[in-house]
Structures are given as C-alpha cells and as structure tokens.
Amino acid sequence: MEKKYFVSSAEMKKYDRATINDFQVPSLVLMERAALETVGEIEKRFGKGSRVLVVSGTGNNGGDGIAVGRILMQRGYEVDFVLIGAEEKYSEETRHQLVIIAKYGCTLKSKIESMEYDIIIDALFGIGLSRNVEGIYKKCIETMNSISGFIVSVDIPSGINADTGAVMNAAVKADITVTFAFEKLGHILYPGCEYCGEVLCKDIGITKESFRGEEGPRVYSYADRYREQAAALMPARSRGGNKGTFGKALVIAGSRNMSGACELCARSAYRIGAGMVKVVTPEENREIIQKNLPEALLSTYTDAEKTESWKEFLQDLKESMKWADCIVIGPGIGKSGTASILFKYVVKESAKPLVIDADGLNLLAESEELQELLRTLSLKESRQIIVTPHVAEFARLYGCRPEEVKKDIISKTKELADRLCCTVVCKDARTAVADYMKRDVYLNATGNDGMATAGSGDVLAGIIGGLLTQGVRCREAAEAGVFLHGRLGDLAAERTGRYAVMAGDLTEQLKYILSDEGKRR
Numbered sequence: 236m237e238k239k240y241f242v243s244s245a246e247m248k249k250y251d252r253a254t255i256n257d258f259q260v261p262s263l264v265l266m267e268r269a270a271l272e273t274v275g276e277i278e279k280r281f282g283k284g285s286r287v288l289v290v291s292g293t294g295n296n297g298g299d300g301i302a303v304g305r306i307l308m309q310r311g312y313e314v315d316f317v318l319i320g321a322e323e324k325y326s327e328e329t330r331h332q333l334v335i336i337a338k339y340g341c342t343l344k345s346k347i348e349s350m351e352y353d354i355i356i357d358a359l360f361g362i363g364l365s366r367n368v369e370g371i372y373k374k375c376i377e378t379m380n381s382i383s384g385f386i387v388s389v390d391i392p393s394g395i396n397a398d399t400g401a402v403m404n405a406a407v408k409a410d411i412t413v414t415f416a417f418e419k420l421g422h423i424l425y426p427g428c429e430y431c432g433e434v435l436c437k438d439i440g441i442t443k444e445s446f447r448g449e450e451g452p453r454v455y456s457y458a459d460r461y462r463e464q465a466a467a468l469m470p471a472r473s474r475g476g477n478k479g480t481f482g483k484a485l486v487i488a489g490s491r492n493m494s495g496a497c498e499l500c501a502r503s504a505y506r507i508g509a510g511m512v513k514v515v516t517p518e519e520n521r522e523i524i525q526k527n528l529p530e531a532l533l534s535t536y537t538d539a540e541k542t543e544s545w546k547e548f549l550q551d552l553k554e555s556m557k558w559a560d561c562i563v564i565g566p567g568i569g570k571s572g573t574a575s576i577l578f579k580y581v582v583k584e585s586a587k588p589l590v591i592d593a594d595g596l597n598l599l600a601e602s603e604e605l606q607e608l609l610r611t612l613s614l615k616e617s618r619q620i621i622v623t624p625h626v627a628e629f630a631r632l633y634g635c636r637p638e639e640v641k642k643d644i645i646s647k648t649k650e651l652a653d654r655l656c657c658t659v660v661c662k663d664a665r666t667a668v669a670d671y672m673k674r675d676v677y678l679n680a681t682g683n684d685g686m687a688t689a690g691s692g693d694v695l696a697g698i699i700g701g702l703l704t705q706g707v708r709c710r711e712a713a714e715a716g717v718f719l720h721g722r723l724g725d726l727a728a729e730r731t732g733r734y735a736v737m738a739g740d741l742t743e744q745l746k747y748i749l750s751d752e753g754k755r756r
C-alpha cells in the first residue's frame with residue numbers, strides 16, 4: 236500500500252536535522268529550495284509586476300518568506316518586506332536572508348502599511364509555533380486576513396498548531412499552502428485543514444532517507460492516487476469464483492423500530508462484494524427486510540424471555556456463526572435485555588472475525604467482563620476483532636469526555652486499541668484506525684460533512700464486514716473500509732451537494748467506484 240505521511244513538528248524537525256547534519260545538506264540550501272518551490276506556485280498564478288507583501292517572523296519560516304520575496308523581486312515582482320519580532324530572536328538563517336536582501340538594497344518594515352496587494356506571503360510562523368498568538372502577532376495575522384491579496388502560507392498557515400490542527404488564538408486563512416517534504420498533521424486535522432486552502436507538498440531534498448533506518452512517521456493515510464483508483468484497494472477477485480469464494484457475512488442488527496440500520500449494513504456488505512449475507516434481526520423486521528433486501532438470508536428472533544423460541548433461535552444462531560466468515564454486530568440492535576443477552580452470546584461463542592458497532596459498543600462499555608473477554612479472545616485465540624465507535628461511543632468505552640477524544644484522536648485511538656487488544660476505528664470528521672500490534676496510526680483523509688447523517692456508520696460496518704468476508708485482515712479491512720467509505724461520501728456529495736447526502740447514497744455509490752476501469756494495482 237502506497238502511503239502518504241502526516242508528520243508532527245517534532246518528527247519534521249528530526250528529519251530536517253538528519254538531512255542537515257547526517258547528509259550534510261546545508262540548511263540554507265533547503266531554504267532556497269523551499270523558496271524556489273513556493274515561487275514556482277506563485278508564478279503559475281501571477282505574472283511579473285504583481286504587488287507582493289512578505290510577512291516574516293523571526294524563525295526559519297520567516298527566512299523562507301524573505302527568500303521567496305527576494306527571488307520574486309529578482310524576477311520582476313514588486314515586493315514589500317515586513318518582519319515582526321525582536322532582532323535578538325532572529326534565527327541564523329533568517330539573519331542570513333536579511334543580509335542578502337540588504338545587499339540588494341531592500342528595506343524592511345516592522346508593520347504592514349499598505350492595504351492592497353496581489354499576493355501575501357504568510358511566513359510569520361511555521362512548525363515552530365509554540366504557544367498562543369497574542370499582541371502584535373495576533374494583530375498581524377488579523378491584518379493579513381483583512382487586506383486584499385491572495386494568501387500563500389509558507390509551510391503552514393501561521394497560527395495553526397502543526398501537531399493538532401488547533402487555531403492558537405488566531406490563524407491565517409490561506410488560499411494555498413506550500414509545504415515541504417511531508418504534510419503535517421495540522422494540514423489534515425480540523426480545524427487546521429480549513430485554513431490551508433489547497434495544500435501543495437514539495438520535495439526540497441528531505442526524503443525518507445532522513446528516517447535513518449527508524450520506523451518513520453507514526454501517522455499515515457493512503458496515497459492520493461487511490462481516490463481515483465479505489466478498486467486497487469480491493470482484494471483480487473477470482474473470475475472463476477462462486478458465492479462461497481467471496482465469503483459469507485452474518486449481520487446481527489436492527490431492532491423493533493430500527494430495521495434500516497440492518498438493511499444499510501447488510502446491503503453495504505453485498506455491494507462491497509460479499510457472496511452471501513445473512514441478517515439476524517427481530518421478527519418484526521422480517522417483512523421489511525424481505526421486501527427491501529430480498530438477496531439477504533434471514534433469521535429472526537423474539538424476546539429472550541420467550542424461552543422455547545429463544546432456545547431454538549440460539550441453536551440456529553450457532554449454526555449461522557459456524558457458516559459465516561465474519562460477523563457484524565451492533566447497528567441498531569438497541570440496549571434491551573434481549574439485545575444484551577444476544578450480544579454477550581455472540582462475543583463469547585463466535586470464533587470468526589467480529590465487527591462491533593453502535594449499540595454493541597454501548598453494551599461493551601457497560602461490561603468490564605466483556606472487555607476482559609475481548610482481550611483474552613484476541614491474545615489467546617488470535618481472534619480478529621474490530622470496534623468502530625464514533626467519538627461519543629469511544630468516550631464511553633475509554634472513560635473520558637468526547638472533547639478529549641476529539642482533541643487527541645490519534646493517541647487515544649491507539650491507547651484504546653492497546654487496552655482492548657483489537658483494531659479500533661474511531662469515527663469522526665477525520666477517522667483514525669489503530670491496532671495493538673502496530674505503533675502507527677492510520678488517519679483518514681476522505682469524506683465530508685455530508686456523511687454526518689443517520690445510518691452512515693451502519694454502511695461503514697457493512698463495508699468492513701464485507702471486506703473481512705473476502706479474506707482481508709482486520710487492520711487492512713478497517714483502513715480500506717474507512718477510505719472507501721469516505722470516497723463514497725465524496726462522490727455522493729459531488730452528485731447532490733453535501734446537504735442532501737443520505738446514508739443510502741453511500742451504498743449506491745459502491746456500484747460505481749469499484750468498477751474495473753481505473754483499477755491499477
């Protein structure tokens with residue numbers, strides 16, 4: 236799988252240092268390359284004679300900005316230089332850039348004077364931002380946002396925390412962000428990503444060699460090319476296969492007033508390619524499922540208190556669990572006594588890869604005993620288990636507030652995976668996937684707010700289940716499922732706009748994104 240990394244500021248600094256110290260590439264060479272790449276993007280958009288304002292800070296981000304201004308000036312642009320911050324704080328490279336422009340006779344201002352520019356180069360803070368922005372710095376950011384001009388942020392919009400995407404009291408709203416070597420976490424996490432405009436990541440000579448044989452960045456996503464080549468994420472499909480070849484999914488979902496969850500989940504498992512899908516749901520849903528999803532096999536139950544029929548049902552369930560290649564449990568099952576008994580039974584008795592979603596997670600959160608059982612099954616029996624909580628369900632499972640999960644989704648997801656010894660998919664605007672075996676965390680970059688609509692999580696559970704039935708391992712099924720799910724949301728939004736997207740539209744898009752065209756492994 237071709238990866239795209241999202242690095243923290245500490246990781247990026249480590250790779251900068253390795254390139255400079257170990258590979259002996261001078262820091263000023265990196266800076267010049269960064270500046271040239273930024274200039275290249277400006278030249279694509281604006282011609283000679285355009286008015287440019289360079290707003291620099293005291294660190295190397297400011298040095299980048301001054302170099303950009305100098306090159307533009309030499310190529311016929313009209314450039315004003317502003318530097319904010321005390322002289323004693325200038326970095327060595329920034330000092331050097333100032334010496335160069337002084338030799339060319341440029342003057343440096345300490346505040347923004349004109350209100351009209353074609354281009355504003357935002358080089359106040361980069362990955363070295365270390366605290367909230369206050370005073371003259373805040374004022375400077377507000378001025379950049381208010382005056383006219385196309386804003387090019389160097390490396391990251393000033394004021395965005397490169398590790399969390401948080402706005403540190405004020406931030407520049409860029410039209411484009413030109414970044415170097417690797418995208419930063421702040422470019423992808425909310426709200427930072429909304430401040431970047433288009434992110435253009437440029438090679439300036441800091442490469443994977445700078446990992447120096449260590450594991451590399453902790454957070455990654457899939458390379459952008461898979462957006463157009465989603466089928467490349469799918470397991471190979473045998474032309475000679477039959478429905479058994481492509482696997483059997485058992486979907487235990489729905490409750491009396493919630494047949495939709497089970498229908499969406501089961502349909503998605505079919506559409507992602509499962510050979511057979513069997514639905515286990517309350518008797519009340521029989522008719523609607525048979526009508527709306529005649530392709531599904533069906534097994535129904537009544538209250539666990541009705542002992543005789545419940546016994547028969549459990550017998551049937553046991554057979555179904557043997558039959559299945561994977562089990563998805565939870566969407567819409569509710570938290571009734573019967574749902575709870577059913578859930579416990581399935582966790583204890585099934586020996587197949589298991590996806591636990593929605594109410595299954597709420598039931599799990601309430602039972603220490605079941606959480607312990609999950610750990611044991613995973614560690615002693617190598618059971619493949621995926622849990623797919625949204626932020627609120629995650630907080631219940633983890634024992635914290637949802638805001639705390641949102642603030643640190645990457646570490647929290649990994650911690651829960653370690654605690655439960657399984658694969659965790661923490662669903663949010665940027666979904667994270669982690670497991671207890673690997674240190675690194677997948678962060679999803681597809682999808683949009685149109686997917687914040689009832690039932691879209693049920694679709695994801697079905698997709699992941701359908702991938703498991705086709706033999707994909709847990710971690711890969713979770714990552715690929717989340718990526719594809721987001722793509723379905725993006726394609727659905729392209730057709731209808733984000734407001735109108737409904738969960739069923741996601742499943743509908745599965746008809747198109749896995750077509751053989753564009754399939755290049």
Ligand SMILES: NC(=O)C1=CN([C@@H]2O[C@H](COP(=O)(O)OP(=O)(O)OC[C@H]3O[C@@H](n4cnc5c(N)ncnc54)[C@H](OP(=O)(O)O)[C@@H]3O)[C@@H](O)[C@H]2O)[C@@H](O)CC1
Nearest residue numbers: 251262265293294295296360361362363364365366367390
């Ligand atoms: N050769 C290389 O390494 C390469 C580096 N590159 C470039 O360098 C950038 C990183 O440079 P950097 O590490 O110097 O940090 P940078 O973002 O300029 O900020 C640090 C300055 O800001 C200040 N400061 C911080 N927060 C503040 C606040 N809230 N309010 C006020 N001041 C605050 C801080 O002051 P202090 O915290 O010490 O008071 C310090 O003076 C990177 O993003 C990329 O553009 C590329 O050219 C590629 C090669």
Ligand SMILES: Nc1ncnc2c1ncn2[C@@H]1O[C@H](COP(=O)(O)OP(=O)(O)O)[C@@H](O)[C@H]1O
Nearest residue numbers: 625663664682683684686687689690691692693
């Ligand atoms: N703003 C957003 N951007 C991208 N994806 C989103 C956004 N909001 C929600 N989603 C995705 O939509 C799905 C919602 O799932 P969930 O909350 O479980 O819904 P439900 O319980 O109604 O099925 C998750 O996969 C989540 O990542």
Ligand SMILES: [K+]
Nearest residue numbers: 357360391393
């Ligand atoms: K910047």
